[in-house]
Amino acid sequence: MLAFLVKRVGNAILVMLxxxxxxxxxxxxxxxxxxxxxxxxxxxxERDELRARLGLNDSFLAQYVxxxxxxxxxxxxxSWRNQxxxxxxxxxxFPATFELVIIATLLSLLIxxxxxxxxxxxRGRWWAESLQLSSIVGVSLPSFFVGIILIxxxxxxxxxxxxxxxxxxxxxxxxxxxxxxxxxRAALVLPALSLSLFQITLVMRLVRAEMLETLRADFIKxxxxxxxxxxxxxFRHALKNCLxxxxxxTAMQVGNLIAFALVTETVFQWPGMGMLFMQAVxxxxxxxxxxxxxxxxxIFVTLNTLVDIAYAVIDPRLRAA
Amino acid sequence: MRFTRMTATGIALLALAMPAxxxxxxxxxxxxxxxxxxxxxxDSFALGVLNHVYEGLVRYDRxxxxxxxxxxxxxxISPTTWRFHLRDGVKFHNGAEFTAEDVQASLKRASDPxxxxxxxxxxxxxxxxxxxxxxxxxxxxxxxxxLNDLTTIYIFDAGWLKDNxxxxxxxxxxxxxxxxxYHENGTGPFKVESRQPDAKTVFTRFxxxxxxxxxxxxxxxxxxxxxxxxxxxxxxxxxxxxxxxxPVQDIPRxxxxxxxKVLEGTDLRTVMIGFSQRDQLIDGKxxxxxxxxxxxAMQIAIDLDLINKKVMRGKSRNAGALVAPQIPGYDxxxxxxxxxxxxxxxxLLKAANADGFTFNFNCADTLVNEEQVCQAVASMWSRVGxxxxxxxxxxxxxxxxxxxxxxxxxxxxxxxxxxxxxxxxTSQVLHTKEGSFGIFNWGGWSDKEFDKVTEASAVxxxxxxxxxxxxxxxxxxxxxxxxxxxHQQPLAWATNSKIKDFxxxxxxxxxxxxxxx
Numbered sequence: 001m002l003a004f005l006v007k008r009v010g011n012a013i014l015v016m017l018x019x020x021x022x023x024x025x026x027x028x029x030x031x032x033x034x035x036x037x038x039x040x041x042x043x044x045x046e047r048d049e050l051r052a053r054l055g056l057n058d059s060f061l062a063q064y065v066x067x068x069x070x071x072x073x074x075x076x077x078x079s080w081r082n083q084x085x086x087x088x089x090x091x092x093x094f095p096a097t098f099e100l101v102i103i104a105t106l107l108s109l110l111i112x113x114x115x116x117x118x119x120x121x122x123r124g125r126w127w128a129e130s131l132q133l134s135s136i137v138g139v140s141l142p143s144f145f146v147g148i149i150l151i152x153x154x155x156x157x158x159x160x161x162x163x164x165x166x167x168x169x170x171x172x173x174x175x176x177x178x179x180x181x182x183x184x185r186a187a188l189v190l191p192a193l194s195l196s197l198f199q200i201t202l203v204m205r206l207v208r209a210e211m212l213e214t215l216r217a218d219f220i221k222x223x224x225x226x227x228x229x230x231x232x233x234x235f236r237h238a239l240k241n242c243l244x245x246x247x248x249x250t251a252m253q254v255g256n257l258i259a260f261a262l263v264t265e266t267v268f269q270w271p272g273m274g275m276l277f278m279q280a281v282x283x284x285x286x287x288x289x290x291x292x293x294x295x296x297x298x299i300f301v302t303l304n305t306l307v308d309i310a311y312a313v314i315d316p317r318l319r320a321a
Numbered sequence: 322m323r324f325t326r327m328t329a330t331g332i333a334l335l336a337l338a339m340p341a342x343x344x345x346x347x348x349x350x351x352x353x354x355x356x357x358x359x360x361x362x363x364d365s366f367a368l369g370v371l372n373h374v375y376e377g378l379v380r381y382d383r384x385x386x387x388x389x390x391x392x393x394x395x396x397x398i399s400p401t402t403w404r405f406h407l408r409d410g411v412k413f414h415n416g417a418e419f420t421a422e423d424v425q426a427s428l429k430r431a432s433d434p435x436x437x438x439x440x441x442x443x444x445x446x447x448x449x450x451x452x453x454x455x456x457x458x459x460x461x462x463x464x465x466x467x468l469n470d471l472t473t474i475y476i477f478d479a480g481w482l483k484d485n486x487x488x489x490x491x492x493x494x495x496x497x498x499x500x501x502x503y504h505e506n507g508t509g510p511f512k513v514e515s516r517q518p519d520a521k522t523v524f525t526r527f528x529x530x531x532x533x534x535x536x537x538x539x540x541x542x543x544x545x546x547x548x549x550x551x552x553x554x555x556x557x558x559x560x561x562x563x564x565x566x567x568p569v570q571d572i573p574r575x576x577x578x579x580x581x582k583v584l585e586g587t588d589l590r591t592v593m594i595g596f597s598q599r600d601q602l603i604d605g606k607x608x609x610x611x612x613x614x615x616x617x618a619m620q621i622a623i624d625l626d627l628i629n630k631k632v633m634r635g636k637s638r639n640a641g642a643l644v645a646p647q648i649p650g651y652d653x654x655x656x657x658x659x660x661x662x663x664x665x666x667x668x669l670l671k672a673a674n675a676d677g678f679t680f681n682f683n684c685a686d687t688l689v690n691e692e693q694v695c696q697a698v699a700s701m702w703s704r705v706g707x708x709x710x711x712x713x714x715x716x717x718x719x720x721x722x723x724x725x726x727x728x729x730x731x732x733x734x735x736x737x738x739x740x741x742x743x744x745x746x747t748s749q750v751l752h753t754k755e756g757s758f759g760i761f762n763w764g765g766w767s768d769k770e771f772d773k774v775t776e777a778s779a780v781x782x783x784x785x786x787x788x789x790x791x792x793x794x795x796x797x798x799x800x801x802x803x804x805x806x807x808h809q810q811p812l813a814w815a816t817n818s819k820i821k822d823f824x825x826x827x828x829x830x831x832x833x834x835x836x837x838x
Contacts, residue, residue: 042756043440046439046440083361083498099436151554156554164555268551275519276519277581
């Protein structure tokens, strides 16, 4: 077991280093931040001095090694655009993204699971099939489009919900939450819905497939023969047997949602990490981009490693892998 | 019945109470300011926003003419020394008195080698305090544009800077944060109440402002909304009262709404096309654009009316001169847009032996509809037998190529900000690249006669003579087809129609202290 753990964690660190390496390779093609940082009338000498101060003249390998050295100590430097510590910037934005992702995940489970069950038990009926068909729309619509349509309908035409921002937030220590105020909760609805739409259809299709499988199992037939009520049969006996893969999928998808939240955040001006990253790209703010990529890949890698370890704990056969 | 009457009374009372209620203006901008420190990033937009909090010795009025602000008057006591008399009774937001010490500390901070704003006061050499309300500023030579430069040098409180260890500008290379990034202490009409980067910055009225307020705003909520569609939706839904970036393609829709008023004008920014004047193109082939006939042909191949109608939707203003009419030094006689004449262009190209001439055409993404403008121009050139190789990319990618001279033909938008004078264009774009001159002379153009006139205008203190010299510079540029002027960009702001008076500024910087709600 120890060897397995060491191997897994070693893999995770290797992945992180590779991500940072590629990130630094890409940064070279994003352009020159100095041209954006100085005033239009700065002289060439002033530009060169600034470039030297930022260490941009060094080879990308030297910049990469320096970054990894600092990052290992939790030191990401200062944002070139905001002149604030990158760690603080990301810590400020993290609660917004995290709340959005958690609410989107809850929505996807609360809506996706019942829909999955209904489409499974109503298989062949017109309402189940049309639900199933419309779920294709959810999978294929790009989320920026969904976001704009939601804003148009609920914010502009109906005027029910705000179309941008986070509303009023309450500070709990360093954490800021929008869940404790009415305007904060209202502001959360549209972005969470737009972010979760894809996830809802994913959960629904997964639950449906699993349910169809389980409903054919012998124990369901026996239960039915014993006269167990339909409702209890579907929701207690069958559904429970379908939830394992759903939980795994959800855990793995949290990382995805955090990464893809950047599209939703841009559309809804949600002040989260994705928004920060998008702005950093426009201004070639390398410290922010590097830190963001590392943190997101850290979340990904951690979730995957935890899932792997959990599997190994449950199933001894996997420990040899 | 009784209920109805009570409700009616309630509504009437509410209506009576309305004028006394706090007036809040919600400003939806297309981007956030990077910091509360005006000396942090060379960015005209951020300086414009922070002008509500900080002020300079002089400022621009409603018509973009210079007027006294923290200084009341000034005189030139020797060719290289200006004396400024400072306003009495000005208070900073923390209550400190404004004195000459503050001006000196601020100039020192702005001209620090690490300050990104250093380029804004190129001629500044030093200053000495004469008395509490008089200061002398030394400049390197006769320099007529000091006042223009000082509009963006905002004044900090010397004591506040010292107490918070912020006397020098924040150096991102050193990795330590600065106090002024998060805090402010200016003399301006508004104070910062709170700031959440990328979410909301709240400004409130400063009651101790020295000037008589023309505005009636108590509170400004500044929210960046980067996505055009979301910003337009927020305006239509009444979630914001004002945006300084109404997308060109959404203007008809906004005009169709009774809740929204669109303010349209033309920007000071003139969009133009520049040429390489080096002996060789970037691929090593001989540069035929050194022949004026080729440049002339490229100019008359472009149909400005078509670009105006199709690409800019009729909102731009065709340009014949390289600066906008509002800029000092503009000469109406030069502002005659060139008529398209593809046949003549073909003849000129044939005469210059430049049929099928292939060159690189570098375009970025910062001007209004820049990609479409470039595509249109490229196809107009192809029509007369030229072969432009369009190279499009983001500003951050294209600028290094441009400043290192790795371009043959390029676009440029020049608004002469923050100086607001033709000298900004002649000295930085058209003058030979040497020293602090010609930083944006990406084509490597050099003309002794032009340089002489431009340098003479730089030290001429007589306004009328100086403007005549600048017009002379522009005339030389036009005769030699140094650049092809295309148009002045459209400028569109949109406000909620309940706002009574909202002056539009062609430098694209809102001045909310002149707004009546």
